[in-house]
Amino acid sequence: MFCLALVCLPLSLIWFNMEKLLLILGQDPSIAHEAGKYATWLIPGLFAYAVLQPLTRYFQNQSLITPLLITSYVVFCIHVPLCWFLVYNSGLGNLGGALAISLSNWLYAIFLGSFMYYSSACSETRAPLSMEIFDGIGEFFKYALPSAAMICLEWWSYELIILLSGLLPNPQLETSVLSVCLQTISTMYSIPLAIAAAASTRISNELGAGNSRAAHIVVYAAMSLAVIDALIVSMSLLIGRNLFGHIFSSDKETIDYVAKMAPLVSISLMLDALQGVLSGIARGCGWQHIGAYINLGAFYLWGIPIAASLAFWIHLKGVGLWIGIQAGAVLQTLLLALVTGCTNWESQADKARNRMALAYGT
Numbered sequence: 001m002f003c004l005a006l007v008c009l010p011l012s013l014i015w016f017n018m019e020k021l022l023l024i025l026g027q028d029p030s031i032a033h034e035a036g037k038y039a040t041w042l043i044p045g046l047f048a049y050a051v052l053q054p055l056t057r058y059f060q061n062q063s064l065i066t067p068l069l070i071t072s073y074v075v076f077c078i079h080v081p082l083c084w085f086l087v088y089n090s091g092l093g094n095l096g097g098a099l100a101i102s103l104s105n106w107l108y109a110i111f112l113g114s115f116m117y118y119s120s121a122c123s124e125t126r127a128p129l130s131m132e133i134f135d136g137i138g139e140f141f142k143y144a145l146p147s148a149a150m151i152c153l154e155w156w157s158y159e160l161i162i163l164l165s166g167l168l169p170n171p172q173l174e175t176s177v178l179s180v181c182l183q184t185i186s187t188m189y190s191i192p193l194a195i196a197a198a199a200s201t202r203i204s205n206e207l208g209a210g211n212s213r214a215a216h217i218v219v220y221a222a223m224s225l226a227v228i229d230a231l232i233v234s235m236s237l238l239i240g241r242n243l244f245g246h247i248f249s250s251d252k253e254t255i256d257y258v259a260k261m262a263p264l265v266s267i268s269l270m271l272d273a274l275q276g277v278l279s280g281i282a283r284g285c286g287w288q289h290i291g292a293y294i295n296l297g298a299f300y301l302w303g304i305p306i307a308a309s310l311a312f313w314i315h316l317k318g319v320g321l322w323i324g325i326q327a328g329a330v331l332q333t334l335l336l337a338l339v340t341g342c343t344n345w346e347s348q349a350d351k352a353r354n355r356m357a358l359a360y361g362t
Helices: 002-016 018-024 028-059 065-088 094-118 138-164 173-188 190-209 210-238 241-247 251-285 288-313 317-341 345-359
Strands: none
Touching: 002 018, 018 028, 018 065, 028 065, 028 094, 028 173, 065 094, 065 190, 065 345, 094 288, 138 173, 138 251, 138 288, 138 317, 173 190, 173 251, 173 317, 190 210, 190 251, 210 241, 210 345, 241 251, 241 345, 251 288, 251 317, 288 317
């Protein structure tokens, strides 16, 4: 939590100056202005997220899922009417959405923190604040930095696609449609992300306990769930592609463009389900550095160059950008699957035990 709070400081400065950065990158002034204001109002939620994420992992590692489920449901029930009120009745407009996200993140963190502090289920694992929080910071960053790079390299590639769409003719339309596509896969990604989090926790626990066979079984179970999710979600979107755009806009041009993009987005959902779980497996095995290299090569040396070529040279515009980034996702998924398929699980269990022995001096 302390380390994440430190990381939030430079990030908040970047968000505070987002409008200037977007203008430097050649974005439309009106888009840059609105994005800058929105990012500024998200800054309080950033620090809440730094508190929330360690708490979430604290409960997941103990298989205390019920508190997470209850608190997330309560926060969701509060967030929806709060967001509606702040956006439509407070005069804040889209800034109300950013404020609602920040407030909801803090509520979530407060609820989980209160449960940890007062619940008897956490009595043997909670600890008071002390100088011991500085122990192991180096070991934490050893895995945290590659893990952050792994996630950021992937998501920044999608954000870069949105930035490139602002350089196309009719940037308002292109940016709006690609933002809808990105919002859709971000929302649907919550399912494979949950599977990945469970798989990562179970695999790391099983490897640490020396149960290589159990870790291998978790991989098969997680991938089976990922395939089922991929088929259901992608087919649902494909069937309802003509209704898809109405969820986000009332503008006919935008709705028609979104319907045109729906088949590509359905493919994205399939890839996201598979690579999301494979990424969780990689994190559970301590392969964050391998995942970071894979994402760097797949997206920045392969996907984005293809996207830029299709959009600006072949003149496919937003469709070309999305095809290119999915080419990167295909390569990413194949490489992660190759690494997972070639894994010696007995060796991974030995490595996990050695790390545990080194960390605790046993």
